[in-house]
Amino acid sequence: MRLSRIITLIHGVVLWSLTTIHGQINYEESLAGSHPLPDPLRFEDGTAVGSAVEWTGRRRHELLRLFEDCVYGVFPPRPRMQDFRIVRRIPNALDGLETRLDIALWISPDGESPVLRFTAWLPADADGPVPAFAGVHLFDTSRDFPSPAVGITSESAQGEKALWAGMETGRAILRQGFALISLDIDALAPDGEKRYRTGALSQLRAQTALEAGRPESGALGVWAWGLARVVDYAETDPHLDGRKVIAMGHSRMGKAALWAAANDQRIAMVISNNSGCGGAALSRRNFGESPAHICRVFPYWFSSRFSDYSPHPETLPVDQHQLLALTAPRPVYVASASEDRWADPKGEYLSLFHAQPVYHLLGVKSQLPQEWEPVAHAHQGPLGYHLRNGAHNLTTTDWKHFLNFASGYFRP
Numbered sequence: 001m002r003l004s005r006i007i008t009l010i011h012g013v014v015l016w017s018l019t020t021i022h023g024q025i026n027y028e029e030s031l032a033g034s035h036p037l038p039d040p041l042r043f044e045d046g047t048a049v050g051s052a053v054e055w056t057g058r059r060r061h062e063l064l065r066l067f068e069d070c071v072y073g074v075f076p077p078r079p080r081m082q083d084f085r086i087v088r089r090i091p092n093a094l095d096g097l098e099t100r101l102d103i104a105l106w107i108s109p110d111g112e113s114p115v116l117r118f119t120a121w122l123p124a125d126a127d128g129p130v131p132a133f134a135g136v137h138l139f140d141t142s143r144d145f146p147s148p149a150v151g152i153t154s155e156s157a158q159g160e161k162a163l164w165a166g167m168e169t170g171r172a173i174l175r176q177g178f179a180l181i182s183l184d185i186d187a188l189a190p191d192g193e194k195r196y197r198t199g200a201l202s203q204l205r206a207q208t209a210l211e212a213g214r215p216e217s218g219a220l221g222v223w224a225w226g227l228a229r230v231v232d233y234a235e236t237d238p239h240l241d242g243r244k245v246i247a248m249g250h251s252r253m254g255k256a257a258l259w260a261a262a263n264d265q266r267i268a269m270v271i272s273n274n275s276g277c278g279g280a281a282l283s284r285r286n287f288g289e290s291p292a293h294i295c296r297v298f299p300y301w302f303s304s305r306f307s308d309y310s311p312h313p314e315t316l317p318v319d320q321h322q323l324l325a326l327t328a329p330r331p332v333y334v335a336s337a338s339e340d341r342w343a344d345p346k347g348e349y350l351s352l353f354h355a356q357p358v359y360h361l362l363g364v365k366s367q368l369p370q371e372w373e374p375v376a377h378a379h380q381g382p383l384g385y386h387l388r389n390g391a392h393n394l395t396t397t398d399w400k401h402f403l404n405f406a407s408g409y410f411r412p
Contacts, residue, residue, distance in 0.1 A: 073217035073303035079107035115200035131244035132179035189222035224260035255279035262326035276343030321354035333384035
């Protein structure tokens, strides 16, 4: 049986289970609702944002705080101390195509273990510092070559061939002059309600007191914090261009990538693949996974207050188009899959579409079609989008679009 078909079946079982446990999930567009979206260019007091200066100096900070308080929790601060150590180096790997570095980060002089581990694959023949795709659990770090960690397959791959499809994807990225960086989720924030605080958050809590009355970061915020630390490292490594780090994520890690780019403006570009609820998809649309469902199953991903709004997401003071707008004026790419109705592909597109006014205010022109096109089509403007045929996955087709998009901005 094709690997993609197996993944689709497993995904279907999960969705059936959630529907059975938590009630009917809507997949009818006529029932999706049409709640008005909060205006990214209107302050909380109701007055309009009239200039780029007002957006940058006030409205942007206002939205960040609202997302912290109502959705993700307070974004963890940069540590007072950072000690990056290269714990393993493998030169001339993958037939001489790349150099592999295993890197660990300590944030306390008496820390018994690092709070972050990540692997960087660098193009071996690069003449100077190179741009990099960076993501949490993006590639499998247990192998010397970059192979798939999150279901990277070709549409025709079966069984073990899927692994080689993933390795060939890694080769293609390296040949085009991009580095690959993959973060280890377990050291950073293990993906479990009882364990996520045992990673970086435990050491950060000891260093910094949370402002009274504000919610602590959920797991998504810690994963996003890890991406910001990768930018810190890239700024110190002469082989990497710290000004050209692309935050990249699939599914829940796509949510983390978007939140990282919103908080750290050094991230040069963000790519979200099938990120769905809490990521690119609008919360106010009653389609596929809803805030109520995600807060029941994964409450620890978010601020403790997100669940207060989740039964009635129309009461949230923010929605996800404003999250995408926080990346402006930097490029952002959102990718959807036709069979991934759980992630609400149309809601992901509408979120990107309604982020455009902020880009326009900042002088970045974008002309996405007003109507979502339910066919495979790629928009390669400053706000990029494609809808791929198939299921919830990260495929070679997705990577071809992402490489084309990134190469248009960051030619190595």
